[in-house]
Amino acid sequence: MDNAAMLAYLRSVVLMRERIPSFHEYPFNLPAVAALDGLQFHPKVTYIIGENGMGKSTLLEAIATALGFNPEGGTMNFSFSTEETHSKLHAYIRTVRGVRKPRDGFFFRAESYYNVATNIDRLDAEDSFGPPIRNSYGGKSLHQQSHGESFFATFLHRFWGNGLYIMDEPEAALSPLRQMALLRRIHDLVRDDSQFIIATHSPIVMAYPDSIIYKLTSEGLEESSLEETDHYMITKEFVNHREAMLQELFEDDEE
8 A cells, every 4th residue: 555655645644642731631532542653544445433432533523624624524615613622633633645635625524514504505695706505515405405315415416526535424314225325426436536534333334445444442543354343243243143132132121
């Protein structure tokens, strides 16, 4: 991946540990941060996975903010803020960029996507000489679509290619079929010189073959194959042995 990494828009990030005041305070006490020196990104797709509380979203938010994205999501042109809840981790991260610059970019956050949609509607309601922003999202207000439809409208219409796309739990409102469609969309955009950094719990979303998976644990960060992830193994075990797993899961209630 070394030679190919030169073509990545974002090659790596480095945690400036010498500047951190204390590793006993949030967010520096999170396992994802405390054990981090640097992180190398795949030129196509990088996954960051792990249980809740490990710091996936915090780390992804810090990377996006260090690059200039709005902490709540959107493009680099989005400057709205509904509430200052993001951590100060971005101030301690140094980004190492590639020789090429992306022509497009988007920070997609499932948990705050409502705020992005609201901001688009607000801007479109103001006087402007340009076309409505919603035209870049399929021509329809994101609030006038279902949660899943609005998510997918963004992936389909607003992700233009030649871009750096950072995504936090994009599967949140997507059915398994839509998650597979998202994989296809990622593939099309990768072929159009795009790079993805994705935090996810979905074994479907994390199945893109030309990628790297980083698993966050209480011990820190390690590389993993899809088949080695808990997400894959538990899902496979449940599908193949559903009755036995349900019996074990509910056995305390039956005693």
